[in-house]
Amino acid sequence: MEGVIDAVTRDLLTREEGLDWTVTEFVRVVDTRLPPRVFYKHCLELHPEARRAGAQDAVTTPSGVPVHLQLLGSDPAALAANARQALRLGAIGLDLNFGCPAKTVNRHDGGASLLRDPRRVQRVVSAVSEAVGDQIPVTAKIRLGFADRRLALACAQAAEDGGARHLVVHARTRNEGYRPPAHWEWIARIRHHLTIPVIANGDIWTLADYWKARSLSGCEDVMLGRAVLADPGLPARIRHWQRCGEQLPATTWRHRAAILDAYAHRQRATLPDKVVVALLKQWLNQMRGRDGEAARRFQALRRETRLTPFLAGLHAEPGGLAPSTAIPALAD
Ligand SMILES: Cc1cc2nc3c(=O)[nH]c(=O)nc-3n(C[C@H](O)[C@H](O)[C@H](O)COP(=O)(O)O)c2cc1C
Missing domain, CATH: 3.20.20.70 (Aldolase class I)
Incomplete structure (x- = not known):
């Protein structure tokens, strides 16, 4: 794409x-x-x-x-x-x-x-x-x-x-x-x-x-x-x-965050941190329509432009994030 x-x-x-x-x-x-x-x-x-x-x-x-x-x-x-x-x-x-x-x-x-x-x-x-x-x-x-x-x-x-x-x-x-x-x-x-x-x-x-x-x-x-x-x-x-014919459980936020984290570490080898943050936001934006936790993280991190705090925000325990409107998890 x-x-x-x-x-x-x-x-x-x-x-x-x-x-x-x-x-x-x-x-x-x-x-x-x-x-x-x-x-x-x-x-x-x-x-x-x-x-x-x-x-x-x-x-x-x-x-x-x-x-x-x-x-x-x-x-x-x-x-x-x-x-x-x-x-x-x-x-x-x-x-x-x-x-x-x-x-x-x-x-x-x-x-x-x-x-x-x-x-x-x-x-x-x-x-x-x-x-x-x-x-x-x-x-x-x-x-x-x-x-x-x-x-x-x-x-x-x-x-x-x-x-x-x-x-x-x-x-x-x-x-x-x-x-x-x-x-x-x-x-x-x-x-x-x-x-x-x-x-x-x-x-x-x-x-x-x-x-x-x-x-x-x-x-x-x-x-x-x-x-x-x-x-x-x-x-x-x-x-x-x-x-x-069996259904596996839905993808967890932890799994998604690990992929985003790996992506950031790979991209930062060749791109400036600000660009990596923009790319992470683009991907998180795709995730947020399908996952309540991704939507909450997107909301909390949308103004963040520094890579280290952005990555910390992906991994923070839910209580450690800036308060935002609760978004229910979406079912598969
Ligand atoms: C940002 C973006 C870029 C895309 N780039 C390509 C592309 O380069 N080649 C292609 O065949 N389809 C491209 N598509 C179309 C998708 O491959 C796909 O056909 C379309 O999004 C519908 O499928 P989906 O609902 O599974 O996304 C692109 C779609 C989007 C949203």
């Missing part, structure tokens, strides 16, 4: 159980072949020094979870050239972004703007698939459309016809932004139409959401975005339930 998930975050989140693979923030392709440093910036795991000892070909997080690189653009030739560049650098999977709703991206003809013409989706997927041949999988991510859902099936079919090995569907149109609800039942329509695996995405925040998304879409596999930040224990709960 752009501006939110980097290699450090991927490392920490994949130490938890349940994630099969991860995808980088998108690399924006316009009309040139980008230099290796741009690919390394988005996907540090691709850098030769970051490759795991003894597994030179693996582009994975330190816990061994594969990292696929995402490309965003509309020029088939430029995307193909960058796909070849990514392959040369060792990428193990390429995902194509047809879902980004950002105005600047769409104005420059990228992301969800291609959903207005399924032929363009197909040309992009085909060009990239041909560029990398059978060497690595090419996958695609779409929304249900740009302004409406009329072309949802046609765009999904275009991705399949272009050679996508799987399709992730964020069950909203571009104009719906991130507004609930996600229309999971539309994913079922797409799934019935295609032969490649379809993965459901959008608004899966809890195990109960997973059950509902699964039953409405028919997809066993889901892609989690914001929820993994909000609740890093959710993938493990989903995986555990898939394996044995």
Whole structure:
């Protein structure tokens, strides 16, 4: 996720159980072949020094979870050239972004703007698939459309016809932004139409959401975005339930605080303390909608700009925090 998930975050989140693979923030392709440093910036795991000892070909997080690189653009030739560049650098999977709703991206003809013409989706997927041949999988991510859902099936079919090995569907149109609800039942329509695996995405925040998304879409596999930040224990709960039908307990605040703490210590090696505090607030902000204690800590620490007191505030016993309105814990 752009501006939110980097290699450090991927490392920490994949130490938890349940994630099969991860995808980088998108690399924006316009009309040139980008230099290796741009690919390394988005996907540090691709850098030769970051490759795991003894597994030179693996582009994975330190816990061994594969990292696929995402490309965003509309020029088939430029995307193909960058796909070849990514392959040369060792990428193990390429995902194509047809879902980004950002105005600047769409104005420059990228992301969800291609959903207005399924032929363009197909040309992009085909060009990239041909560029990398059978060497690595090419996958695609779409929304249900740009302004409406009329072309949802046609765009999904275009991705399949272009050679996508799987399709992730964020069950909203571009104009719906991130507004609930996600229309999971539309994913079922797409799934019935295609032969490649379809993965459901959008608004899966809890195990109960997973059950509902699964039953409405028919997809066993889901892609989690914001929820993994909000609740890093959710993938493990989903995986555990898939394996044995049991519910693991909710993620504790202590567990979340330990992840935030590890994140801060990793980021402070390269970033100024103030920036680390801003990043911590960004992550805590994601957590607070799903956890009462995270909401209380966010409230108490929102004006703190110094790293040491911020970290102390994360770990303080509840009574040691500045008083704030009591916020009830949210159930999973
Ligand atoms: C801040 C932010 C950045 C995102 N960046 C990307 C991105 O780079 N590539 C992508 O495919 N999706 C991106 N997304 C979309 C998410 O991957 C996901 O499709 C969307 O948030 C809906 O799923 P969720 O409800 O599980 O978050 C981003 C979403 C947010 C909120």
